[in-house]
Amino acid sequence: MSPDGTTRLRSVIDDLGLGGVFGNRTDTASSCGCTVTFDDETLVLDATDCDGDLENATACRRTAIEALAERAATRIIVRSNGLERRYADRGVDLLESAGRFISLLGERDERLAAAAARDPIAVASEVRTRAGPIADIGVESGLIAAATGLESDETVLPATVGLTIGQYFVDRTIDDGAHLRDLQSLRTGSEARIYGRPGDVPRYALNAVDTALSDTDRRRLLEGYEAIAEGVVEGDRAPSRAIEYASDGAADPLLTAILTKHTSGYGILEDLFADPRVTDVYVTSPAAANPIRVVVDGESMPTNVQLTPNGARALASRVRRTSGRAFSRASPTVDATASLGDGTGIRVAGVTDPVADGIAFAFREQPADEFTLPALVANGTVPAAVAAFLSVAVERNAATLIAGTRGSGKTTLLGTLLYELAPKTRTVLIEDTPELPVDALQSVGRDVQALRTGTGDGPEISAADALRTALRLGDGALVVGEIRGEEAQVLYEAMRVGANANAVLGTIHGDGADDVYERVVSDLGVEPSSFGATDIVVTVQAYRAPGGRDRRLAKVEEVVGTGDDVRFEPLYELEGDRAVATGRIDRGESRIVNRLAGPTEDYAAVRRAISSRTELLSTLVNDGRTSPQAVATAYTGRGDERGDFSRSDETAHTDRTDEPPAPNQGGEPPATDWGGG
Structure with a gap:
């Protein structure tokens, strides 16, 4: 050439x-x-x-x-x-x-x-x-x-595309044959699409606002990020001032929000949880090889988002920083709570090497602190009549277990029942992972002392030791966030001997009273006779509703029998999609209603109290007064006019017999048979 x-x-x-x-x-x-x-x-x-x-x-x-x-x-x-x-x-x-x-x-x-x-x-x-x-x-x-x-x-x-500082990639491809099933604009500026796929589960596609920025805006975002990383800009308003620094002018609210989520927030998780339908987010190890999964209205599906290895490590660092919990090879599991940038509470469960192939997480949105029992009545979770019974039972110191499967709303219901305790009641609350509304209860004047337990990391104490400590922290209600280990035996021994004659409440995994009994007695080693100290078992469940995933109270069962002959009778159970009365209370057959009676009351008085409480709850709901402050105000002075409902050592949990008392013709037993509480 x-x-x-x-x-x-x-x-x-x-x-x-x-x-x-x-x-x-x-x-x-x-x-x-x-x-x-x-x-x-x-x-x-x-x-x-x-x-x-x-x-x-x-x-x-x-x-x-x-x-x-x-x-x-x-x-x-x-x-x-x-x-x-x-x-x-x-x-x-x-x-x-x-x-x-x-x-x-x-x-x-x-x-x-x-x-x-x-x-x-x-x-x-x-x-x-x-x-x-x-x-x-x-x-x-x-x-x-x-x-x-x-x-x-x-x-x-x-290409899968991601923001450099975000440590993630978004796959923008659409599967062959996929059809758009739903479209949702998110408050973060991102967009979520759900695609139905023939022969496969749906796919959740996030169109992240981060990747739609102009070149100019991305440059400003990167300059702002570097300004924070290098310490040029610091303080509470660092993201906003960093964007001002990079822009040489007023801060763009969108750029500020994006920078905030990638510096002090949970990154791309902020977008996923911005979808009100998303309750759970799963990061499966190895994170770089698996898409993030979400639960949308109870339906699990993969997303089009994957973290980079550095993204998984950054997420672990955020969990450590915001929860205060150790998480490393030396402490390869973590169970904690944290807050997203918008204040939304999330529960975090994580694992890492050597118990898993890298870092993996399960994130669940926590129920909002503003939930009260009237609020659950208002949203249809609990019928007013059932809520009234629970309100009266808790106020009068019933030993109550709330059962359900994971995500069924156990903790939410327990949190609302704490407002139903008499306002002057001192409450000692034991939790491993803080989920109950302690701050909200204290903000309306309730005397709540929380104890944090753990598994031996740092200064934390075991649940059993915390329970022993709680029994010495004052006479009042005792609340165990989740009964799942050795603390069960300590709790039931205290209840059996009457060491705490006030209300005892807790949650436990199980579907119905029989399931709970099997777990407590067979798995946790509590004697059957000790389990008899339980008064009622409330079962809640999650279910698929036309509008998506929902929760409801499914059953209330009372514990009857003595010794090893413990059995259960339903007071309320599902009929259709709502719990209704079985008639046991109206027929005068309920033992717990009898024991709820105060020193000067009879069975009929407790029934009238339940009826009156139903009217009160309905009025609060109709008036829109369901916030903690409104409920606390409505409950002011409640219980003062009726005397002491605390059961003595001789009457608490010890008056069950094998045969139920015969009701009279009027549906209520005579005062001479049912008085004395």
């Missing part, structure tokens, strides 16, 4: 970013501007001065192909102006095989070499029809095999 011809070819090749074919990497760098590095099996292109989109940027794609010809990779990451694009699977295979093809081809066919960098699939199609050495190179390089079944670069080079 003449010198002039070589010069013209070199010019064309340089225009295409193909200088590297002839060993001229300097020319390639000037054409493309990408810096090439490898991080284990990942090829990383820093495309600061380039577009970085391998689907459309021929020069950048040529740089990637040349690098892959020298060293294999399983994925490609291109960083450009605050965005990260990730390529994997068949797209990387295609670019690798194209690099090998160009390398093996050498100078046999400059046109074909140039075309392989622009359109590997078209070249594979051409080579497939040839015979001879070039066809052999197509096979040897793997280009023909990698391109088989592919139609164009666009079908194999879609």
Whole structure:
């Protein structure tokens, strides 16, 4: 070839970013501007001065192909102006095989070499029809095999995209045959779509607002992030002032919100929990290989979001920082609570090496502190009549267990019942992970002392020791956030001997009283005779409603019998989708109603109290007075006019007999048979 011809070819090749074919990497760098590095099996292109989109940027794609010809990779990451694009699977295979093809081809066919960098699939199609050495190179390089079944670069080079500082990627592809089932705009500015997929579970697709920013806004966001990271801007308003610093003017509220969630918040989780339908978010290990999953109205589905390895580590760091709990190889599990940037409370359960293959989390949104029993009546969770019975029972110191499966609303109901205790009652509350509304109760003047338990990490004490301590912290109600271990035996021994003759409340995993009995007696080692100290078991459940996942009170059962002959009788149970009275109370057969009577009352008086409480709760609901402050105000002075409902050691939990008392004709037993409490 003449010198002039070589010069013209070199010019064309340089225009295409193909200088590297002839060993001229300097020319390639000037054409493309990408810096090439490898991080284990990942090829990383820093495309600061380039577009970085391998689907459309021929020069950048040529740089990637040349690098892959020298060293294999399983994925490609291109960083450009605050965005990260990730390529994997068949797209990387295609670019690798194209690099090998160009390398093996050498100078046999400059046109074909140039075309392989622009359109590997078209070249594979051409080579497939040839015979001879070039066809052999197509096979040897793997280009023909990698391109088989592919139609164009666009079908194999879609990128998952994420914000550099966000440590995540979003997959924007849509499955074949998928149809849009739902669309939701989120308060963070992002958008959530749910796609139905034939023969598969739905997919939750997040269109993160982070990735839709203009180049200018992304630059400002990155400058603001660096200003905080380098300590140029500090303090409570750091994100807002950092954006002001980067913008040389007023802070953009959207940029401030995005910067806040990625510096002091929970990153992309803030967007997922901004969807009011999302109750749970799961990060499965290894996080970089599994999409984040969500539970939407009770339905579990994968999202189009994956964390990077650094993203999982950053999440673990946030959990440690916001919860104050240790989480490392030395303490490879964590159970804690934390708050999102908007104040939403979440419960966090996490595992890491060596008990799991990397970092994994389960996040659950906590019930809001403003829930009260009237609020549960208002939203249909608990019928007014059932709520009234529970209110009277708790106020009069019934030993109550709230049962249900995970996510059924046990803790929510328990929290609302704490407002139903007589206002002057001192309450000692024991929890491993703080979930009950202690601050809200204290804010309306309730005397609540919380004890935090743990599993031996740092200064924490065991649940059993906390319970023994609680019994010495004052006479009053005792609340155990979740009964699940050795504390069960201590609790029931205290109840059996009358060490705490006031209300005892707690939650326990189980579906109905029989299930709870089996768990407490068989699994937790409590004697059957001690279990008899329980007065009522309340079962709540989650269920699928037309509008999505919902919760309801399903059953209230009283404990009857003595010694080893403990059995249960339903007072309220589901009829259709609501719990209704079984008639046991109206027929005068309920033992717990008898024991709830005060020193000067009879069975009929307790029934009248339940009826009166039903009217009060209905009035509060109708008037919209369901907030903690409104409920506390309505309850002021309640109980003062009726005397002491505390049962003595002789009467508490000891008056069950094998046979129920016979009711009289009026449906209520005589005062002489039922008085005395």
